[in-house]
Amino acid sequence: MQAQQISIFLENKAGRLLDVTKTLSGAGVNIRALSLADTSDFGVLRLIVDNTTKAEDALKKNGFTVKKTPVVAALVSDRPGGLHGILGLLTEAGINVEYMYAFVQQSGDNAIMIFRFDKIEEAVSILSEKGVDIIDGDKLYTM
Amino acid sequence: MIYNIEYETMPREALESIQLRRLQATLSRVYATVPFYRSKFKETGISPGDVKTLKDLRSLPFTYKQDLRDNYPFGMFAVPMDNIVRIHASSGTTGQPTVVGYTARDIDTWSELMARALTAGGATRGDIIHNAYGYGLFTGGLGVHYGAEKLGASVIPVSGGNTRRQVIIMKDFKPTILTATPSYSLHLAEAAEEMDVSFRDLNFRFGVFGAEPWSENMRKEIEEKLNLKAVDIYGLSEVIGPGVSIECHEAQKGLHIFEDHFIPEIIDPKTGEVLPYGETGELVITSITKEAFPIIRYRTRDITSLNPDPCICGRTMARMNKLSGRTDDMLIIRGVNVFPSQIESVLMEIDGIEPHYQLEVDRKDNLDTLLVKVEISDRTFSDEVKELQRLSTLIENNVKETLGVSVTVKLAEPKTITRSEGKAARVIDRRIF
Numbered sequence: 001m002q003a004q005q006i007s008i009f010l011e012n013k014a015g016r017l018l019d020v021t022k023t024l025s026g027a028g029v030n031i032r033a034l035s036l037a038d039t040s041d042f043g044v045l046r047l048i049v050d051n052t053t054k055a056e057d058a059l060k061k062n063g064f065t066v067k068k069t070p071v072v073a074a075l076v077s078d079r080p081g082g083l084h085g086i087l088g089l090l091t092e093a094g095i096n097v098e099y100m101y102a103f104v105q106q107s108g109d110n111a112i113m114i115f116r117f118d119k120i121e122e123a124v125s126i127l128s129e130k131g132v133d134i135i136d137g138d139k140l141y142t143m
Numbered sequence: 144m145i146y147n148i149e150y151e152t153m154p155r156e157a158l159e160s161i162q163l164r165r166l167q168a169t170l171s172r173v174y175a176t177v178p179f180y181r182s183k184f185k186e187t188g189i190s191p192g193d194v195k196t197l198k199d200l201r202s203l204p205f206t207y208k209q210d211l212r213d214n215y216p217f218g219m220f221a222v223p224m225d226n227i228v229r230i231h232a233s234s235g236t237t238g239q240p241t242v243v244g245y246t247a248r249d250i251d252t253w254s255e256l257m258a259r260a261l262t263a264g265g266a267t268r269g270d271i272i273h274n275a276y277g278y279g280l281f282t283g284g285l286g287v288h289y290g291a292e293k294l295g296a297s298v299i300p301v302s303g304g305n306t307r308r309q310v311i312i313m314k315d316f317k318p319t320i321l322t323a324t325p326s327y328s329l330h331l332a333e334a335a336e337e338m339d340v341s342f343r344d345l346n347f348r349f350g351v352f353g354a355e356p357w358s359e360n361m362r363k364e365i366e367e368k369l370n371l372k373a374v375d376i377y378g379l380s381e382v383i384g385p386g387v388s389i390e391c392h393e394a395q396k397g398l399h400i401f402e403d404h405f406i407p408e409i410i411d412p413k414t415g416e417v418l419p420y421g422e423t424g425e426l427v428i429t430s431i432t433k434e435a436f437p438i439i440r441y442r443t444r445d446i447t448s449l450n451p452d453p454c455i456c457g458r459t460m461a462r463m464n465k466l467s468g469r470t471d472d473m474l475i476i477r478g479v480n481v482f483p484s485q486i487e488s489v490l491m492e493i494d495g496i497e498p499h500y501q502l503e504v505d506r507k508d509n510l511d512t513l514l515v516k517v518e519i520s521d522r523t524f525s526d527e528v529k530e531l532q533r534l535s536t537l538i539e540n541n542v543k544e545t546l547g548v549s550v551t552v553k554l555a556e557p558k559t560i561t562r563s564e565g566k567a568a569r570v571i572d573r574r575i576f
Contacts, residue, residue: 007526009519011556037528041553042519044528065519065557069526098527116526 001124002070003137004052005114008045009065012038020045020064027058032141033114035101048073048103048114050141070120073103073140075110075133083113086132093126095119105143112140146262146294147255150403151458155451158459162406163197165431170194170203173437176221179214180439200406200429201417205440211241211381220244222435232280233380233480240280243380244435250289252432256386256401257290263399263456264374265349265392266320268295273318273347275327276354277303277478282384283354287322290386296320303327303478306334313347314340321350324478325357325365325373329509332368347371349392353378353385355475356466358575362395375465381441382428388463394455397462404432407463408440409449412470423448425470426463444471472570474504476511479548483569486515486550489541495522496538499560504572511574513550515542518557 010016017036024031033048049055052068059066076082090097096118103112112135117123127134135143145151153161170191173180183204184190193199211219220227228247232240245253266272272291276283284302291298299318301309309331312318321328328350335342347369353376365373374392378385387405388398400407405428409418412425426443430436446468451461474481483502490496496517503514517538525531535552542550 005526007524009524009531009554009556011554011559016556039528039532042531044526044531046526063556063558065521065524067521067524067526 001072001128001134001136002120003048003073003114003135003140005069005071005116006047006049006052006055006059007067007069008047008059010043010045012041012043017045019062020059023058023062023064024049024055027054029055029058032105032143033101033103033112035099035114037099046099046101048140052137052141069116072115072117072120072124072127073112073135073137074115074127075135076113078106078109078111082111086113086127089126089130089132090117090123093122095123095126103140103143112143144262144267145457146259151259151399151401151460153403153459155459158402159197161403162431165403166197166200166406166429167191167194169429169431169433169437170439173221173439177219177437179210179219197406200408200440203440205415205427205442206438207442208241208381208444212239215239216242217244219438220435221437222246227435229285231282231285231380231384233282241381246434249383249433249435252404253286253383253386254289254293256383256404257286258293259290259401260376260386260389261287261290261294261296261320261322261351263389263391263458264320264351264376265372266291266294266296266351270296270320270348271316271318272296272298272320272322273301273309273313273316274298275301275303275309275321275323275331276385282378282380283324283478286378286384286386287351306331307338310335310338310340313345317346319346319348321347321369321371323350323352324354325352325361326355326477326506326509326511328352328365328369328373329361332365333508342368342370345370349374351376351389354478356468359465360575377463377466379443381438382430382443383433387428391454391456391458397450397454397464399454399456399458399460399462400449402460405430407449407461409447412442412446420449420451420461423464423467442470444469444473446470474502474513474570474572476504476513476548479546481513481546481548485546486542489545490515490517490538493534493538493541495520497557499558500569501555501560502570504570504574506574513548514553515550516553516555516560518560519554520557 030050035046037044098116100115227244229245232242274287278284350371350373374390378387388400408427409424418424426445447463497520499518501516505512538552
């Protein structure tokens with residue numbers, strides 16, 4: 001019930017993001033979701049792509065520092081309080097969200113959120129228990 | 144004013160005969176008492192008796208900082224510990240400082256040289272000296288202190304740091320001479336400004352600045368901001384401490400070397416060949432009056448040239464020009480000696496760090512800054528920003544703890560730091576000296 005995310009270390013300098021998109025496009029990899037965390041010196045680009053292995057190989061070949069991290073893609077109903085409900089469940093169970101970001105595409109009336117948890121197994125079982133839909137990686141990459 | 148007119152204005156011929164006599168005595172003594180020198184002279188096939196003229200000094204082997212480290216801590220002392228009254232040490236690479244000792248007579252000599260230096264810098268016995276050099280193992284603080292007392296001036300042993308208190312002391316005690324590192328003096332000027340204290344209202348006449356290289360532009364800035372006349376002082380603990388050479392405030396053009404105690408040579412750092420007056424090369428110093436820690440042909444790594452021309456101040460002692468660099472990769476950051484290899488060993492102790500780093504030195508608001516660029520690796524990279532920041536902080540703390548100098552760490556992408564050998568790639572020094 002987990003999905004793989006690719007993280008890339010980027011120095012804050014002009015054109016670095018362009019180098020990533022160029023590499024991925026050259027490898028025929030499609031980006032499905034992304035988030036960029038930045039500080040004054042560097043950034044961490046996080047990606048969900050349609051072919052994680054291909055993307056990782058291509059990026060490494062081009063000298064990027066790449067890391068795969070398990071994340072959870074959950075369906076969040078697209079209405080006021082949708083995200084709030086899910087976060088409430090997690091907080092009650094003592095699970096921290098390290099970061100999260102939205103998937104580009106919607107799934108029916110739901111938004112798809114990507115979560116990075118400190119305790120991923122526990123998070124998955126709590127969410128499943130409470131009836132939150134979690135999208136498996138294989139499905140997510142090709143949505 | 145000249146503190147010791149007899150020696151400081153001695154005709155060069157008479158000076159040279161004193162130098163030769165003292166050199167010969169020193170050589171015989173180190174040969175007899177310091178195994179390091181005896182074996183080195185034997186290796187070169189030289190005995191002290193072979194040195195018949197000052198020129199013969201050239202046939203003696205050099206002494207390097209590494210020799211001092213190899214003989215850590217007291218192996219180079221030429222007298223029994225009973226006769227040692229003081230020990231100083233300088234920050235060395237990777238936890239191995241260089242240690243020097245002084246007999247009571249050495250302390251007297253040093254005090255005399257510092258009294259001469261302070262006098263050349265404009266001080267008299269009527270002055271109050273605000274001594275902001277650090278007191279402790281570092282020779283700066285105590286060197287100036289003993290010289291000031293020898294001169295008969297009043298010395299305020301304020302040492303380094305606690306800058307606001309220093310400004311209050313300057314305002315209340317009205318010192319007339321400031322002794323500090325040049326960068327700290329500008330830091331004092333800023334602190335005073337923040338506290339609404341103007342140097343125009345203070346009583347400083349002269350400042351004696353050293354322990355780090357500084358430029359003519361910085362001199363102008365100091366003189367303007369601190370409302371005093373600034374002179375340069377030079378010295379190193381391996382030779383004696385501050386007081387090896389001093390600029391006179393009359394000319395402010397080159398530092399008079401106290402040649403009745405030290406013989407300076409300028410060499411080509413690559414071939415070791417002695418260069419004539421006026422040519423630029425590495426300064427090599429031989430001490431000829433030290434008892435506890437004589438040093439023969441010490442490679443200072445400092446780059447300068449010598450000028451024997453008479454000076455308007457009346458001193459006959461040759462002058463060395465303001466330092467123009469070093470032959471090794473030592474950096475002086477806010478008065479602290481830093482070798483890139485020290486930073487490297489701190490980095491290597493952290494799991495997963497690659498040995499690729501670059502040091503960027505700059506001067507911001509008159510204080511030296513040191514940026515350490517470190518490449519991220521597969522092992523140190525994390526998708527979480529806070530983990531990466533934790534890594535930076537860990538490096539910063541470890542460097543501060545080991546070297547005593549604050550740095551900023553910047554994480555870089557792999558293979559972005561130049562891989563070529565040598566100083567140029569490792570260190571970018573943007574300071575202007």
